[in-house]
Amino acid sequence: MKCEEIFEALSEYIDEEITIQKCREIEAHLEHCSNCRIVVDTLKKTVALYHAIPAENVPDEVRLRLHKVIRLENGES
Amino acid sequence: MEVLVPTDTELLERIRKGDSDALELLVSRYEDRVYNLAYRMLGNREDAEDVLQDTFMNVIRSLDSFQGRSSFSTWLYRVAANAALTKLRQRSKREKSESEFLDDVYSVKEQAHAGVKLTDWSANPINQLLNEEAQNQMDKAIDELPEIYRVVFVLRDVEGLPASDVADILGLSVAAVKSRLHRARLYLRNRLSAYFSGEAQAP
Numbered sequence A: 001m002k003c004e005e006i007f008e009a010l011s012e013y014i015d016e017e018i019t020i021q022k023c024r025e026i027e028a029h030l031e032h033c034s035n036c037r038i039v040v041d042t043l044k045k046t047v048a049l050y051h052a053i054p055a056e057n058v059p060d061e062v063r064l065r066l067h068k069v070i071r072l073e074n075g076e077s
Numbered sequence B: 001m002e003v004l005v006p007t008d009t010e011l012l013e014r015i016r017k018g019d020s021d022a023l024e025l026l027v028s029r030y031e032d033r034v035y036n037l038a039y040r041m042l043g044n045r046e047d048a049e050d051v052l053q054d055t056f057m058n059v060i061r062s063l064d065s066f067q068g069r070s071s072f073s074t075w076l077y078r079v080a081a082n083a084a085l086t087k088l089r090q091r092s093k094r095e096k097s098e099s100e101f102l103d104d105v106y107s108v109k110e111q112a113h114a115g116v117k118l119t120d121w122s123a124n125p126i127n128q129l130l131n132e133e134a135q136n137q138m139d140k141a142i143d144e145l146p147e148i149y150r151v152v153f154v155l156r157d158v159e160g161l162p163a164s165d166v167a168d169i170l171g172l173s174v175a176a177v178k179s180r181l182h183r184a185r186l187y188l189r190n191r192l193s194a195y196f197s198g199e200a201q202a203p
Ligand SMILES: [Zn+2]
Pocket: A002, A003, A006, A029, A033, A035, A036, A037
């Protein structure tokens, strides 16, 4: 496989959504192509970093306003 | 007596009969997820609050049209994603044009072709990389994504939904979700590479 094809398949590769056959081909390529290896490792790390950002919960005052608006809306209907 | 947690469907039935406690319960169940989606899509609290309110207002007003063909959460995410996209379109654009975005996505391929040695910053542990400044950079990078890439990335990689659900929510094929996701990730990787390798070189 060429770098070109590898490049397009990297997300499916890190999400483990490809066939075993294709996975083996990619891994064989990665063994001797350091740039593709770096792209896959840093891509994986990028996804992991975004996963690791703590979720933004509704601030208390926003929650209060939301429930107030909902009660008003519901009272009208 | 055992206390059963009501399902979404049970709550919806109670809401249709005018039970306002059931409505509050259903909103409480999903408000954090909707807010997080909105916050990551819009990048600030005021817009996120507007999207949160718009989402639940739209949900309440169109409850009668919810047929239950998809799950309630899929339907809710669809309403929320649309509210976020509407808000995004109302404000002045910060994102890149699609052609600029794609040029950037594929710049790494050209670099690799030209024999440039890429920098590997992936060995650094997440807790070391993820400081406040890095998080700001990551938020800014999301803000640069054209909306069709941004919404897919946020649903899939921030909210953690499976690609098939994202496809259902956005009315896209799974293949389209995957290709947009891949481009969004490549773009963000380029951004983070520039940031982290630049930082690594600093004294
Ligand atoms: Zn290669």
